[in-house]
Amino acid sequence: MNPTSEQSARTKKTYDATRTKEAILDAAEEIFAEHGYSAARIDAIARASGYNKSLIYQYYQDKIGLYTEVVKRADQLGDRVLGDVIGQLQEDDSLTTDATKFKHYLDMIVRHSFQFLLDHPRFLKIFAWEAAEEWKTWNQITYRPDDHTFFLGIAKKAKESGLLRSDLDPVYFSIFLMSNVFFTAMSLYRLKITGIELDTRNGQNMEQAKEQIARFVVSGLMNPSHL
Incomplete structure (x- = not known):
């Protein structure tokens, strides 16, 4: 095999591995979201992904390793999405002294975090399962999302x-x-039970929801004299 062919083979192999891992993580995310960590089964994830269990174990060692990668991917995606919106503002030295900037900062966090969860309902379900199980699995994983420390410094x-x-x-x-x-x-989603249903695909409905939650959060956190 000539050098060019060897390079092409390596590139194809790398691409295939990346695509395979993404397919497995997509399937795992779906199963963890629907059943929670405790009830999720590697067999089900293997069937949903189209790959066998041995390959999953080869990539992720065990179920907690696979779950860790699902959480890591979700957290890093959320950080990138939010960072694209507030990254520059977050680096402003006057953020925590200028009331207008700080209010805008909180407003943007609320609006875009809310939209992110609507766009990724599986993440929302995984968080709900964790809360229901007192975050016992979350506290076992090696990757530890830590927004609290960062926000504490700003606060x-x-x-x-x-x-x-x-x-x-x-x-x-x-x-x-x-x-x-x-x-x-x-x-x-709970409102549907009471007969009140907000179409999450309706832009006007969602803008109103963002406005309401942002106003509530900002008013609750900020000194009233700066509102």
Whole structure:
């Protein structure tokens, strides 16, 4: 085989491996979302992906290893999506001293995190399973998403400059910020039971939902004098 042919073979092999891993992760994400970690079975993931169990074990070692990669992929995708929107603002030195910028920052986080969960309902289901099982699997995985530490640093600076409510402990900043987004997104589906249904494909409905949740979160976190 000549050098060009060898290079083509290696490229094809690499591409195939990448595509195979993505197919397995897509299938795993679907199964974990529908059944939760405890009830998910590698057999089901293998059938859904179209690849055998031995290959899954070869790539990910075991079920917790596979779950770790699913969580990692979701977290990194979310970081990229949000980073594209607020990355530049996050690097602004005056973010935690300028009320207008800080308010806009919170508004953007809420709106785009909410949209991200609507666009990726499997992630929302995985989070719901974790919450129901007291995050016991989440705390076992080697990859540990940690937005809390980052947001805590921002919250402390904003509190020092008087942008946050005086009675708000910065420790709860990220909890209140993201939990309102998560549970609002989940509750949209719950409303169907009561006969109220918001079409998530309807742009006007979703813009109204984003406006409502963003206004609620910003008003709850920021010092009223800066609203």
